[in-house]
Amino acid sequence: MNARERINDELLVIRAQEGSQRAITELVERWQDRLWRFAWRVTDDEQAAWDVLQEAWIVISRSIGRLEDPAAFPAWAYRITNNKARDWIRCRMSRRRADEVYGSARAESNSAEISAGNQHEDLTQALAALPGSDRAILSFYYEDNFSIAEIAEILSIPPGTVKSRLHYARRRLRRYLGEVSDERT
DSSP states (O other): OOHHHHHHHHHHHHHHHTTOHHHHHHHHHHHHHHHHHHHHHHHSOHHHHHHHHHHHHHHHHHHGGGOSOGGGHHHHHHHHHHHHHHHHHHHHHHHOTTOTTHHHHHHHHHHHHOOSOOHHHHHHHHHHHSOHHHHHHHIIIIISOOOHHHHHHHHTSOHHHHHHHHHHHHHHHHHHHHHHHHHHO
């Protein structure tokens, strides 16, 4: 995100704090896709991501007046979306306690589906096979270009934990991509 976009977002937040419904609508238009992709990565469920995002926007629109620093909007919105996604996961897990095998079965299924193709397809498949928390942290860092400090704020964890999670997520991604490469040879 460039400086001009950040300033525009800050102005929209200020207008929203003053009660402008149009400013809220513009924030939704600007941030909907990014927040949805994040919710999808965390929940690994397209429909759940829409449900999570709807709940997040309700909280965002009701609470924006309490946001002290308009420049903090991106991290704040991601944090709210992350919390709603975690709530959804907790609810889902409480209903599916017996389904402990889900993670390994999903990884095996994705591994079997990877066929000959270009590196982009391999990477897409590898990312899909990672747990939602790994996809989210890699996406924050590489796709959304958030700094370690910003990711720490979004996830409400120390910066050192962000670095550690990035390290292990990269390692799992490399391991998975290595397995794909070995399968082709």
